[in-house]
Amino acid sequence: MTNIIMFTGKGGVGKTTMSVATxxxxxxxGKTLLISTDPSGSLSEIFARPLSSKVHTVAVNLDAVELSRKLVLDLWREKFADDIYxxxxxxxxxxxxIIDYLEGAPGIEDEFMLDYLLTMAESGEYRAIIWDTAPTVTTLNLLFVQQMFYSHLTQAHKLYFKMKKVFNNVDPLALIxxxxxxTERIIDLLRTDTCAWVVANPxxxxxxxxxxxxxxxxxxxxxxxxxxxxxVLPAEFCQDHPFWQAKYTAQQKCREKMQQRADTRPVKEIPELIGSIQIEGFLREVAGLLHPGR
Ligand SMILES: Nc1ncnc2c1ncn2[C@@H]1O[C@H](COP(=O)(O)OP(=O)(O)O)[C@@H](O)[C@H]1O
Ligand SMILES: [Mg+2]
Known part of the structure; x- marks a missing residue:
């Protein structure tokens, strides 16, 4: 089964940087897929090509896609619209x-983003899927929608038995x-094949x-x-000016708190680097820091 590695955290902390480096x-x-579900994702800019309409190969062994709302809904229509209708x-x-109406239902795109992830994982095409998520709130919604959807479907099942008489010639039970x-497979995928790294700044x-x-x-x-x-600001650059000294001290406090509360979980530290987000140079450097020894 494909391994899914997700990066999550507040906006602007470095999720995309860590995702691309990883x-x-x-x-x-081995063959790797990079998926962004952040509506303000920047993969297209980083790889300097549009990635919001389908999967593109962006480097040797590396495919990438930005799951835009439009792409997700198009795929959803293709896959489920006939059944539902x-x-x-x-x-x-x-x-x-009615399909247009349903597309507007809250949570539908989140639901189908996860379906997309499942499809890619089950295709067996990739050894690893790296998932660059939207900032905190949206990602958590994604997970709760999944649970809600599941309990909703359990209700739907009960409702069906009550309403059995009104259905003609179709088997809604099979659809449900x-x-x-x-939904079960998606929850299972998240619980057994997915691991998360939480990114923060000090x-x-x-x-x-x-x-x-x-x-x-x-x-x-x-x-x-x-x-x-x-x-994280490197100590050697923070000694000569009170502004940088104070900033460094404040960061060190956050750093200690993070290490304490992380308990047995590792805290990987990446310094503040010079350069902008681009593959050769900056991102390779982050990759080397995140995954030393390769
Ligand atoms: N270690 C770092 N040193 C310097 N700049 C960084 C570092 N990590 C990320 N950045 C820059 O910070 C900005 C936000 O990073 P990004 O990965 O896009 O965050 P997110 O995806 O969480 O919104 C980008 O401009 C990126 O180039
Ligand atoms: Mg990002």
Missing amino acids: ALHHAGI TVLSSFLPVGRE NRWRSL EHLAVEQAFNIADSFDGFGIEVQGFILNK
């Missing part, structure tokens, strides 16, 4: 426009069961949020493998 590292071992139209006087099994809010995320993930049953403390 993807480059894994591409050196058949079932609903069997007992409601509705036309195909298919969806339920899909500042109060990012560190607090990192631990909130870790707690939620623990609650959901996704393995938090460790933390990445990114953009």
